[in-house]
Amino acid sequence: MKRARLTMPLSGDSATIKPSPPHPLPLLPPTPPQTAQVLLKKPRRAILKRPTALFSTAAPDSSTWAPLNLSQSELSLPLTFPTGQTFRWRQTGHLQYTGSVGPHLISLKHHDDDNGGVYYHVHRTPSHSDAESALLDFLNAEVSLADLWREFSASDPRFAELAQQLRGARVLRQDPLECLIQFLCSSNNNIGRITKMVNFLSSLGECLGTVGDFEFHEFPTLERLAGVTEQQLREAGFGYRAKYITGTVDALQSKPGGGSEWLASMRKLNLPVVIDALSTLPGVGPKVAACIALFSLDQHHAIPVDTHVWQIATRYLLPELAGTRLTRKLCGRVADAFVMKYGKYAGWAQTLLFIAELPPQKALVSLNSRSSEESESLKGKDKKAKKGEAVVALKS
Ligand SMILES: Nc1nc2[nH]c(O)nc2c(=O)[nH]1
Numbered sequence: 001m002k003r004a005r006l007t008m009p010l011s012g013d014s015a016t017i018k019p020s021p022p023h024p025l026p027l028l029p030p031t032p033p034q035t036a037q038v039l040l041k042k043p044r045r046a047i048l049k050r051p052t053a054l055f056s057t058a059a060p061d062s063s064t065w066a067p068l069n070l071s072q073s074e075l076s077l078p079l080t081f082p083t084g085q086t087f088r089w090r091q092t093g094h095l096q097y098t099g100s101v102g103p104h105l106i107s108l109k110h111h112d113d114d115n116g117g118v119y120y121h122v123h124r125t126p127s128h129s130d131a132e133s134a135l136l137d138f139l140n141a142e143v144s145l146a147d148l149w150r151e152f153s154a155s156d157p158r159f160a161e162l163a164q165q166l167r168g169a170r171v172l173r174q175d176p177l178e179c180l181i182q183f184l185c186s187s188n189n190n191i192g193r194i195t196k197m198v199n200f201l202s203s204l205g206e207c208l209g210t211v212g213d214f215e216f217h218e219f220p221t222l223e224r225l226a227g228v229t230e231q232q233l234r235e236a237g238f239g240y241r242a243k244y245i246t247g248t249v250d251a252l253q254s255k256p257g258g259g260s261e262w263l264a265s266m267r268k269l270n271l272p273v274v275i276d277a278l279s280t281l282p283g284v285g286p287k288v289a290a291c292i293a294l295f296s297l298d299q300h301h302a303i304p305v306d307t308h309v310w311q312i313a314t315r316y317l318l319p320e321l322a323g324t325r326l327t328r329k330l331c332g333r334v335a336d337a338f339v340m341k342y343g344k345y346a347g348w349a350q351t352l353l354f355i356a357e358l359p360p361q362k363a364l365v366s367l368n369s370r371s372s373e374e375s376e377s378l379k380g381k382d383k384k385a386k387k388g389e390a391v392v393a394l395k396s
Contacts (some may be wrong), residue, residue: 002156003021010251015317019069026116027085028037032055039286052176053207055337055381056104063213064121064235065109065111065119065120065121066119066121066136067081067111067114067117067118067119068108068117068118068119068120068136068139068141069141070117070118070139070141071115071116071117071118071165072110072115072116072118072126072167072168073145073146073168074144074145074168074170075118075139075168076110076116076144076167076168076169076170076263077095077096077108077109077110077118078095078170079166079167079169079170079355079361080168080169080170080172081097081099082097082191082238083169083354083355083361084186084191084354084358084360085171085172085174085291085351086099086172086174086182086204086295087182087185087186087191087194087195087198087199088178088182088198088199088219089098090211090212090214090216091109092107092211092212092214093109093130093212094109094349095109095110095116096108096109096215098123098212098216099216100208100216100217100218100219101131101135101138102125102134103125103126103206103208103218103337104122104124104125104126104131104134105122105123105124105125105129105208105209105211105216105267106119106120106121106123106131106135106159107120107211107322108121109120109121111367115170120135123208123338124208124210137333138172138173138174139170139172139173140171140172140173140354141346143171143345145172145348146169146170146349147166148349149352150274151164151342151343152342152348152349152352154312154351155341155342156316156342158316159342159352159353161355161369162352162356162365163224164369165364165365166352166356166361166364168234169351170369171294171295171300171348171350171351172295173295173296173298174294174295174296175219175296176260176263176266176267176296176297177219177222177252177259177260177263178219178282178296178297179265179276179291179292179296179319180248180281180292180296181198181219181245181248181259182198183284183288183295184241184244184245184248184283184284185197185198185201185241185245185290186240186288187244187283187285187288187289190243197236197237197238197241201220201225201228202217202219202220202234203217204220204224204225204227205217205218205220205221205224206215206217206218214240221260222249222252222253222258222259222260223246225249226249226250226253228245228246229246229292230242230243230246230378231247231277231378233245234245237340241283243266243282243283244282244283247281247282247283247338248281248283248284251280251281251282252281263297266278266293266297267297267298271299271301271302273298274289274302275289275290275293275302276294277290277351278293281374285330285385286305286317286328287305287306287331288304288305290304290305290335291345292305294347294350294351297315299347300344300345300346300347300348301338301343301344301345301347301352302335303334303335303338303339303346303347303348304347304350304354305327305331305335306326307327307349308354308357309334309354310326310330310334310356311357312354313334313338314352315338316353317334317338318333318334318337320360338350352359368391
């Protein structure tokens, strides 16, 4: 394991920030029709627009961008941010993503001239040194992905092959409340729609500024989240998830000592206890609980299991169960199979296997494996040609 170090001082805040005042609550438009289409067709102001680079996409200006001690194979931004762990970061330029970590508004980008090494820029923060440590913590920077993936690859040749092609898919360490609310939005949903719902809730938080076309907010506190009603969420297109969000916020507010503290305390507990505790919250089933545990509560062997992961498991880990239907009991068997195969960071292995099944990565992997099959085939035909045998031209 290694700890990443920040090696350059940060500059002051970016001149591009246009902080706007915090929102009054509630925030919802008064008269929308009551379907999810409202959310999908009439985006509110912070909802996705065309990303534009506000900063130069050439070499970062060293006075404002500082290197993280993380190579591209330790952290790939496109494989980590838009792939289903968080729905709060936006692409704000070429290989550049922007989001908030607590009260800090930060951009990260790969540097073309530095082997894709990751650089960061803090746009707004109450304290630069706090921003640095919060960023490293959020990135789980003390975990060496290279060490983990070497171990996984040694016990699984398929993992080894994917790892070559999809380097740097890292598990984040998010704020537990932020992660919980995002995954309540995720049930039976796709990344685009989840992002819009999360954006809607995020806009209840303190506005941190604008980068490119996007406005960024600190994630709202429980008190702020409590200001939105189930009816308002339904009107905004949350459907049945509306009651899970308000129910969970109420349940957290009633925890002695505070809901955020109750969630944070789970970082020190064992996984089964954590899953049971999270499952008492409205809308939290085993899959959502495992996502929250893995992406925010230091439960590195939590395995989210849904139909997609079931497909992966029956193809590669439990072929004897192929063709059977996923049940709650089988979810436990899948999770055990992952842990048997990959060990105490099995959730990090699941993350790569999950990402490899998302359409953009799946297309890339299949393209690469097709071209390597083709080049193997070409090599074979070359040998035959040398021996004077006929070579049939390959169509691309
Ligand atoms: N790595 C994973 N990310 C996810 N997002 C989501 O909604 N499900 C998953 C998952 O199973 N793994």
